[in-house]
Amino acid sequence: MDYFYWMFDAHCKERNMEVDWFFPNTENHGDYGKLNIISAEDESIESLFLKYLQENDVAYSHIITHFLEICTPFYKEAKQNTGAKIIAVDHNPRPLNGYPIKKKILKRIKGLLYSKYMDVFVGVSRYTINELKRDFGKQISPKCQVIYNGIPLETIKVREKRNMESPKFLVASHLRESKGIQDLIASVAKLSEKVKENLIIDVYGEGPFESRLLQQVKELNVLENFNFKGSSSQLHELFHNYDYLLHPTYMECFSLTLLESLAANVPVVTTAVGGNTEVISNEKNGYIFPAKNVEALKYVLTDLLTGKKSIQTNTRHLVENNFTLDLMVGEYLKLVL
Template sequence: MGVNQSRIAVLCNYELLPERVGGMDYFYWMFDAKCKEQGIEIDWFFPNLSNHGGYSKLNLHSSNYKNVENYFLDNYSNNQYSHVITHFIELCTPFYKKLKKRNSAKIIAIDHNPRPLSGYPLKKRLEKKTKGILYAKYIDLFVGVSEYSKDQLIKELGSFIKDRIKVVCNGLEIQKFKVKSDFSVSNKFLTASHLRKDKGIQDVIYAVAALKKESDVPFTIDVYGEGPYETDLKNLVNEFDLGNTIIFKGSISNLHEVYSEYSYLIHPSHGETFCYTVVEALLSNLPVITTNDQGNVLKLVKENNNGFLFDVGDSTKLKMILLSILNGKNTIVNGLEKEPEVLQFSLEKMVDNHIKLLQ
């Protein structure tokens, strides 16, 4: 079957939420449109249905919040697809073996999964190695969203997948970001992430609690996002009486317009595979304060150039960075020149590279 006559299936363990439109949503919409231009039809499989944004134009199938893989196997695995692509689905499970035995489609597995900072425990590492030996052979191509993701996949599953793995970085609609032009110090900071413990927002709270004992310079940190750790974070803010400084804003759909209103992004993450938030901030010319290897997984933040770096969990160092900024001793006020590395993360390039995987 030629690529221009293909029908492919894309499985995504990714809930469709109108209030949480992010980079992957825009990718799905553009990828579908570009594939249709080339005569490639896509059946999309998600846990739920939605018609917000570009989803109204996609051929959607819902598992009704049941296991997406099992739903596909039970109802569609005998269809004649040229490719089956998986996003946000656990790699190297019996699903891939069952699918390969029922369908001649090439299977492409995209890895988006963050890793724990301290690594997986021994039992989990052995389990991943075993699954790699048993099931990796049923996946035709592995795709990492960064070099870090690629290296971790090889480490976890085995060196035998080296010849079947590529890196395709995520992308964003670069042109839509409002660019920061006013670099006068406003002492307004923000964080933006899913509120999980591994995003490290608790480290910001500890840093601010300590900072308040040393400085009375006013500042605010707006927290954008929602998630399972939200209540714990709010309780911690209340415990330290920081409600006037750390303000929870919930999720918004226009962060691309909001970054430019702040002095710095703080991204204290304990683990990332790509990190949209840091790229988005830099595209907005917003300096970034983030963790050395995890938040800065793409190595785009350069110390004292377009931001500042600290080790994961080091709230004392984060406090010192914030204090030096508030005291005017160490700050970035002259604007930024976008690094060429940042500009390469365009949504168009990401879509084109994913289409090339089909060829």
């Protein structure tokens, strides 16, 4: 989201619109120095914002929230204290099997109590909009709008020629259970010795599940097939070194990682969850399999490694036409102009 924040702020300034950014911490890298950041430090963004309103003579015409819980008392207070147009953006994935019944009931009650104080519900995919309506009630439908995430294409190196005979694979993900990398490891362990003989999967990322994954590759005797490379801030320059991205996630809203991979002309093998199927078309720019289905993933890997299947399409074109940062920023500007 960094590039989005920077570009949105710059476009607002070009139109003589001032933006205050309420963040958990002060940021200094990239263009963050150009933003007027008000840092929460040890308190919540919601508490910081409401306190800031009380202590400062400031009038906001629009309030846009990202990554905050939706339909809470905060929105009522923000609306009553400012009269601003409130735009809530939902980036949050849902559990594969949905919320427990108690949480479903609580969300529906919150929708009835607080959705009237919110003017626009933005979902980053059609999936997200459907989940918002399921969470908070169909009364929010007229207020809902999809704005897809976008990425800056100029920073991403492009793979010119795909290797069909011995494809190279990467994973780029936070290492937690919901990303399903344990299923990838299990599927590789099921491959025949001949098929997995020269298979190496580079895994970029860190997280709380890393030690469990490392233990699993040892237990299943596939240590030679996985190379855990840690976190990298230069992934946009690395995707083009590979032929396929493996993304066996259980939960997703709309993944920037998928967009970056496609923009590098690297097809994606992923699950039919969240907004994945809104960007990945099976056997056209990637392969879709059911989440948690180790056998299905094994067959996809086998077909790719034996040359039975391959993607010939230039996957960058879809991103160029539909998921650029310029398009994303333009849609958000329409909400405030």
